[in-house]
Amino acid sequence: MQTDANVVHLNKVTSEQSPTSPVGRLPVALIQVRDKAAQQLKEALQALFDNADDTLFEMADRATSNAEQNSFFEAMRDLRLKRKSIERGFLQKIFESFSALTQYEIGKPPQLDAVVSFDSLSLVQNDELEETVAIDAMVGKVMSRDATALGHLTTRLNTLVSKKIEDKTNPLSPRVLCEAFLSACSSLGVEIKVKLIILKLFEKYVLSDLDHLYAETNQMLVAAGVLPELKTAPVRRNPTRSPASSSSGGHAHEGASALGGGYVDEGVQEVFGVLQELLAEVRGSALPRREVPADAMPITTRDLTRLLSHMQQHLPVQTAADFDLRTQLESLLTRASAKSGKTRVVGEVDEDVINLVSMLFEFILDDRTLPDSLKALIGRLQIPMLKVAVLDKTFFSRGSHPARRLLNEIAAAAMGWSEQDDAQRDSLYQRIEQVVQRLLNDFVDDPAIFTDLLADFLAFTGDERRRSELLEQRTRDAEEGRAKAELARQQVEQALNERLLGKTLPEVVVRLLQEAWSKVLLLTCLKHGTESEEWQAALATMDDLIWSVEPHEEAEARLRLLELVPGLLKSLREGLTSAAFDPFSTGEFFSQLEALHVQAFQRFKRPVPEVAEVEVPVTDGAQSDPQALADGGDQAALALPAAVVPVAEQPSMVEVIEEIVLSAPGESREQEPEVHLPDDDEALAHVDSLRVGSWVEIQEDDDHKLRCKLAAIIKPTGKYIFVNRTGMKVLEKTRMGLAVEFRRGAIRLLDDALLFDRALESVIGNLRRLKGA
Structure with a gap:
């Protein structure tokens, strides 16, 4: 019937006035803010997912059990499968929060307090509590940094809509964004420790850029004539600022406690802040007290970088390992003070960086794992590494930092380098020398050079590793074949002697x-x-x-x-x-x-x-x-x-009166009598702790040391087969023979842990000991 068009159904009225339906239309200026925010948040969220695999893989690599490792791998898979739905769900929540600004609520019954029993309290899992604590910490960091800009944005939004908006209900407030993301991730079937890692990634890639978002949206509203008299702080464009370094140390500790158990992303840990505190506590005892004249003027980080670049260009080749960086820098500052007529000093933060890098390289140059002939080369990296640390404090906290990784990769490749190798003709030595020279010549203030050098060096070491692994596998196969043939000869000897002797x-x-x-x-x-x-x-x-x-x-x-x-x-x-x-x-x-x-x-x-x-x-x-x-x-x-x-x-x-002994062509069966040690001897325990892939250094005589890697333990014969860094067999020992070498101190196990991490751990340990002394 035609009259049906004039009939208004009651169920339609109810649905149209539901809290989720956009009754009012958003103002044009608000639509522009929403679209701008949605675009930036979408890009940030894509960066989060692009980096989530690497982060979770690193966590899986550091896992202490198979179950823990599997949980990270499952999380990687789940995140890949649900990535699109999470992105859509998150943006949908943002759009809904903007739409809610023009909606009103009717007929909503009053909320009664739920009856809570002590039994039901156990259902409020610790997981939820940890999520809440983590979100509170994340929101606190943003508010401590961007409260003014967010407040201005909230004030301007209130002039566009009739509904009262507060900072915490602002669609772009950190709490609303965190809750929207948490809601979008509700379908993820991951453990709490994995979810907390994902939240920290959200903080790193999304929340860290909210200052830019607030500044740009405020500028958009000012351009549209919305409260232009409010003075918004300009956006900070510091290319070296990271999410970790942008917040205060107190909030960093809150985030760390929220995650607990060591599952905090390295990029958000305030390692440098902790190191600064330790340095401050030992200054005056282990470290000289900082005496600054009243008229002293600290130099800027840019000026310090220029001074370091000057030192870098004039770094003496022969004395690089013994180069006293602080003395040379003090000399340059004295000359600068004389020219300007004012006492110029290094700022306190930069001085802490200089002290830390000096301590790190003191450990590196004393490290017995590095061959002495390569220490001089690596020692020449001290100034480039110092410049990186001055420019980017995450150098101390981020394990994936290109400069740190380059130093670690060089040290790992040098593990098997022997002093007997011809440095001038050895390809590894030449490549390390090229890396060092390129940094000294070309590195000014753009850390991207470390990424390029790291990629080139990894390609070089990857080719070398593949060749050595191929030769190493052939060595293992040959030794296993020899062992099988030797056992077969023993069986034949036994059969012949039983019948003929x-x-x-x-x-x-x-x-x-x-x-x-x-x-x-x-x-x-x-x-x-x-x-x-x-x-x-x-x-x-x-x-x-x-x-x-x-x-x-x-x-x-x-x-x-x-x-x-x-x-x-x-x-x-x-x-x-x-x-x-x-x-x-x-x-x-x-x-x-x-x-x-x-x-x-x-x-x-x-x-x-x-x-x-x-x-x-x-x-x-x-x-x-x-x-x-x-x-x-x-x-x-x-x-x-x-x-x-x-x-x-x-x-x-x-x-036939003598035992029949068979020998392979060119093989001598004569063996030197071995010393027999008791089963509980400590030297045998050292041998049993060796694992395939372990690097050792053997003192062959007073002048020669042999660096080699355990390539195989041939169980049928009990032989330990060692190869050099090219994969060629250089040594064969029995278990008892190795134990004798350990006992007389002629063999030493080399530490193959990451060089920078060992150095940093040593520095922190030393500072803590000095603090307690």
Whole structure:
């Protein structure tokens, strides 16, 4: 019906006036603010997700258990899958908060306090409490920094809408943004520690830029004529400011306590602030007290950078390791004071940086893990590293800082560098020298050069590592093959000695077994193992051969020998052929073996009067063909009367009195007697603590040290195989041999932890000890 158009349904009225429906239209100026904010927040959120994988991967790498590591990997996967929905959900919440500025609420019942029991309190998980504490800390940091700009923005928004807006209900307030993000992340099935890390990433990539957002939106509203008389603080454009360094130390501690357990992103830890506090507490005792004249004028960071650049360009090559940075800087400041007529000093913060970097390099240049010949090169990096630290204080706290990573990578690559290497021709030494020279020549105040040098150096070391790993794998394979062959030879030796030792046998048989059949046994053991049918068959052939040439008097032995010889000769021939034994030597062996078997048949003498005398000579062909003997020669010999059988020459006999020892070509089996240590000896514990990949330094003599890496522990033989940095084998030791080296102090385990991190840990530890002294 046409009249339906004039009917107003009650359910439509209710829905249209729901709190989430935009009853009023936003002013144009507010729409512009909303769109500007949405664009900036979207870009910041994309940066968060782009960096989340790296952060979570680093956390997984530092995990102390498989379960913990898996939780980080699952979080990475979950975050990738739900990234788009989180972005949409977050921006939707922002749009809704702007729309709510023109809405009014009706018919909302009063909120009654819920009845809470002590049992239900346990349902309010510690997780929620930790989230709340973390958000409070994040909001507190922003408010301590940007409260004025946010207050001006709130005041201007109040002139555009009739609804009362406060700072905490401002759509762009840090609390509203945090709650919107937390709501958008509600679908993530991650543990609280992972969620707290994601919140810290939100602080780093989103909240850290709110000062820019507030400044720009205030300027937009001023341009639109909204309260231009309010004086908004200008936006700070410090390229070196990081989210971590922009806030006060107190809030940093709050954030750290909120995360707990060490799961704080390194970029937001106030490490430099803690170091400053430690320096302040030991100044005057361990460090000289800062005496500043009343008329002293601190130089700016830019001027300090210029002075350091001057020192960097004139850094003496030969004395880099002993270069006293503070003395040289003091000399330059004295000259600057004389020119200006005013006492010029380094600011307190910059002086703290200088002290810290000096302490770090004191540790680095004393570190026994670094080869002495490379310490001079690395020591020349002190001024470039100091300049980076002056420009960017996150140098002390961010493990992924390019300058820190470059120093760590250089130290890691130098781990296997030996003093015997020719520095002028060694590619690693030359590459490190190029990096150092490039920094000294080109680094002024743009830290991006460290990123470029790091990428180039990683590409170089990656190529070297791949080549060394390939050679190292070949070394491992060869050693495992040698170990397997050695065990097989031991099995063959045992089998031969069990059957021959103490027996007197024809020389030809002993030679055949030791020189020829041992090779058949060796190949069979390597190919099939000692539990195989092939191995048992090869042993049975050897047993049959030995029995066939031993003297036997019993009547049954004649029939057994008659049945045994054909198959025995066939097995011997097939075995020697499979081992590719010399055919000429094989023919000689069989010729002599035939004669032995003929003699064996002759020993079985039986009177045969009924048989007429028939001379059946053994032809040369029969003698040279063992198969002919097997097929007919043996029967003919047995059928001959003793008077007409030709009497063969008695074979040469030998008694096997020494153990048979087999050795590979070019290998000596002589071993020096080892010293045996008790099982609870401390040196053996040091050996057992070695892991594949561990670097050690061995004092070969008074003048030479060998740096090598444990590439493999060959369990069957107990050999420890060491390679140099190219992957080539340089040392082989037994467990007991290594223990003896440890005991006499000739071997030292090298610390392969990150150099900068070890140096920083040492500095902090020293400062704390000095503080407690």
